[in-house]
Amino acid sequence: MILVFVDHDRGVIEDISLQGITFARSLDATVEAVVVGGEANAALLGEYGVTKIHHATHASLVDYTPQAAGRALAEVVKRTSPSALISGGTPRGNEVLAHAGAMLDLPVVADCSEIDLGTSTVKRMRWGGNLIEHAKVHTSMMIASIFPHQIAALPAPASAEVASFEPELTAQDTLVKIIDRTGEAAGGVTLAEAKVIVSGGRGVGEDFTLIETLAGLLGGAVGCSRVVTAAGWRPHAEQVGQTGTKVAPDLYIACGISGATQHIAGCKNSKTLIAINTDGDAPIMSYADYAIVGDLHQILPAIIAATQAAKG
Amino acid sequence: MEVLVCIKRVILAGNTFVLNDDHTDIDTRHLGYTLSPHEESAVEAAVRLNEEFGGTTTLLTLGHVDSEEQIRSQMAIGPDRAILLETDGSEWDPQATANAIIEAIKKEETKFDVIIFGSESADTAGYQTGIRVAHALSLPIVTNVKGLKVENGVARCERAVGTMREIYEVPLPAVLTVRDGIAIPRYPSVPGRIKARKKPMDVFPVEKPAAKIEKVKLELPPVKAKGATMLSADADGAHKLVEIFREIGVLS
Numbered sequence: 001m002i003l004v005f006v007d008h009d010r011g012v013i014e015d016i017s018l019q020g021i022t023f024a025r026s027l028d029a030t031v032e033a034v035v036v037g038g039e040a041n042a043a044l045l046g047e048y049g050v051t052k053i054h055h056a057t058h059a060s061l062v063d064y065t066p067q068a069a070g071r072a073l074a075e076v077v078k079r080t081s082p083s084a085l086i087s088g089g090t091p092r093g094n095e096v097l098a099h100a101g102a103m104l105d106l107p108v109v110a111d112c113s114e115i116d117l118g119t120s121t122v123k124r125m126r127w128g129g130n131l132i133e134h135a136k137v138h139t140s141m142m143i144a145s146i147f148p149h150q151i152a153a154l155p156a157p158a159s160a161e162v163a164s165f166e167p168e169l170t171a172q173d174t175l176v177k178i179i180d181r182t183g184e185a186a187g188g189v190t191l192a193e194a195k196v197i198v199s200g201g202r203g204v205g206e207d208f209t210l211i212e213t214l215a216g217l218l219g220g221a222v223g224c225s226r227v228v229t230a231a232g233w234r235p236h237a238e239q240v241g242q243t244g245t246k247v248a249p250d251l252y253i254a255c256g257i258s259g260a261t262q263h264i265a266g267c268k269n270s271k272t273l274i275a276i277n278t279d280g281d282a283p284i285m286s287y288a289d290y291a292i293v294g295d296l297h298q299i300l301p302a303i304i305a306a307t308q309a310a311k312g
Numbered sequence: 313m314e315v316l317v318c319i320k321r322v323i324l325a326g327n328t329f330v331l332n333d334d335h336t337d338i339d340t341r342h343l344g345y346t347l348s349p350h351e352e353s354a355v356e357a358a359v360r361l362n363e364e365f366g367g368t369t370t371l372l373t374l375g376h377v378d379s380e381e382q383i384r385s386q387m388a389i390g391p392d393r394a395i396l397l398e399t400d401g402s403e404w405d406p407q408a409t410a411n412a413i414i415e416a417i418k419k420e421e422t423k424f425d426v427i428i429f430g431s432e433s434a435d436t437a438g439y440q441t442g443i444r445v446a447h448a449l450s451l452p453i454v455t456n457v458k459g460l461k462v463e464n465g466v467a468r469c470e471r472a473v474g475t476m477r478e479i480y481e482v483p484l485p486a487v488l489t490v491r492d493g494i495a496i497p498r499y500p501s502v503p504g505r506i507k508a509r510k511k512p513m514d515v516f517p518v519e520k521p522a523a524k525i526e527k528v529k530l531e532l533p534p535v536k537a538k539g540a541t542m543l544s545a546d547a548d549g550a551h552k553l554v555e556i557f558r559e560i561g562v563l564s
């Protein structure tokens with residue numbers, strides 16, 4: 001049996017978690033899930049092939065409480081002795097697995113793309129997906145998270161039985177929890193959801209008016225490289241890349257961005273990528289579907305004018 | 313406020329990775345080294361805590377003796393001293409790294425109020441070193457912190473989720489793992505750089521235990537060169553682009 005940690009935000013389960021369940025089914029026919037707090041979500045998890053849900057409920061589990069989730073997970077592991085503990089590679093999934101791994105004193109392998117339980121070997125992602133590591137894991141039980149978007153979440157309808165339990169929590173386990181939520185200054189389309197992103201790098205300079213104008217015309221969001229946020233030209237929330245936001249829009253227009261691996265890690269899943277760069281040999285060119293070699297300060301005004309004319 | 317920041321030297325990767333002949337490592341002959349942006353931001357956040365509350369910042373690195381270069385460059389913006397757990401430079405897995413850091417912290421006379429890590433390292437990204445250290449020291453931990461405010465011995469931590477921010481509060485002493493952008497690192501001043509050369513750094517050799525996660529080899533993911541269609545840098549190219557906008561459905 002494979003045990004899957006399913007993270008949720010106030011009951012909402014992300015696609016990356018369902019990818020984790022789908023992956024687990026390829027390791028073993030029997031997949032059980034651990035859900036901490038909220039609702040057991042039996043209908044949805046059953047649809048993805050989960051046959052049993054260990055649902056941790058406790059008076060202190062009102063909102064996300066990372067260490068308590070790790071404790072509940074470790075408790076189910078001890079009780080059910082699964083052959084592996086898996087989670088989708090969401091920030092919460094990685095965090096809770098690390099708590100459980102520390103409690104059980106077992107290794108945790110993050111961001112895996114392949115797992116072979118027979119040989120206890122994995123393939124996992126380094127450098128935000130730019131390099132693959134083959135590793136042998138010396139452990140009595142595999143604990144691993146699955147790199148996001150390696151496989152698509154696929155249903156395999158089953159009926160999931162719910163077993164609720166109250167985990168034994170220490171005071172320390174529930175000390176750190178969400179106590180409030182605030183919205184970021186709501187301003188237009190957010191990076192992660194935008195269908196179009198017009199992104200600027202060092203080549204743009206301090207003035208992002210051209211980038212903002214084109215993004216506005218296409219109903220898109222503004223993105224940028226780390227050079228731009230480090231210089232303080234744009235807020236960090238707009239940084240695309242390995243340590244910024246990972247995006248997958250329909251259209252990504254990279255203006256004055258060279259295409260460092262760390263930037264590419266955040267935008268390589270864009271459906272269409274257009275590069276505008278003075279340097280025809282810039283690395284961004286090999287990721288581009290369309291490219292214009294030249295000065296963005298002359299090219300963008302022409303594109304803006306043509307787009308305005310087309311919109312009438 | 314006494315702050316410890318754990319920083320890791322990583323390769324300054326260029327635009328592609330080149331592997332050595334037996335594909336067991338990255339060919340580093342032509343590469344420099346740097347710190348992960350998460351950890352650069354961590355150092356800046358620590359220095360700001362000292363500016364607000366006094367006290368000192370200590371840097372800790374487990375790695376090759378040449379990591380001194382990254383340590384000194386960070387000391388130039390404020391940290392007072394450093395601990396280098398010297399290895400032969402080969403990779404340590406997250407558990408081994410955490411255990412060595414735990415031992416080093418236990419030996420310290422300084423009682424740290426805040427111990428800061430990056431949320432994951434830039435190269436191997438295990439997402440766990442900080443969490444393992446927190447458990448071993450029985451300290452509370454908040455991860456992925458992108459905003460920090462300390463008041464009356466309590467750290468108010470913000471974590472970004474989409475467009476929202478989750479707020480956590482944790483009494484100090486505590487462990488935090490932080491993300492790039494929590495504090496934009498300042499540029500080091502010339503006097504700062506000169507002072508950094510003379511700041512104390514303790515070097516302790518450490519013995520590498522058997523790896524639990526044993527790297528066997530590395531592989532480059534296939535890159536499909538898209539073979540970009542070139543458009544001209546004039547009004548004609550701009551009109552072709554508008555047609556493309558229409559084709560892919562981003563302009564009606």
Ligand SMILES: Cc1cc2nc3c(=O)[nH]c(=O)nc-3n(C[C@H](O)[C@H](O)[C@H](O)COP(=O)(O)OP(=O)(O)OC[C@H]3O[C@@H](n4cnc5c(N)ncnc54)[C@H](O)[C@@H]3O)c2cc1C
Nearest residue numbers: 201202203225226241242243244256257258262278296434
């Ligand atoms: C561990 C690690 C993590 C990182 N994470 C990220 C990350 O998340 N996101 C990120 O972006 N970076 C990240 N970086 C930094 C990254 O390595 C690069 O330094 C950065 O992406 C470069 O930004 P850039 O392309 O804007 O600047 P440059 O590399 O300087 O490129 C500028 C480009 O603009 C072109 N140009 C100049 N003038 C013009 C003009 N007038 N018109 C058109 N083109 C022009 C130039 O030809 C050049 O190609 C990370 C680095 C490390 C070490």
Ligand SMILES: Cc1cc2nc3c(=O)[nH]c(=O)nc-3n(C[C@H](O)[C@H](O)[C@H](O)COP(=O)(O)OP(=O)(O)OC[C@H]3O[C@@H](n4cnc5c(N)ncnc54)[C@H](O)[C@@H]3O)c2cc1C
Nearest residue numbers: 089090091128148149192242243244245246248269434437
């Ligand atoms: C070195 C390193 C750096 C990392 N830096 C970050 C970081 O800065 N921010 C971060 O959130 N996570 C980062 N991660 C963690 C990991 O990649 C996240 O788990 C992943 O980004 C998923 O996060 P998310 O659930 O917030 O979805 P997001 O990445 O925010 O995705 C939002 C939406 O974009 C789409 N999407 C995103 N990526 C893809 C894709 N590859 N293919 C198709 N669609 C996609 C999906 O529709 C998804 O719902 C990093 C990992 C490593 C190893």
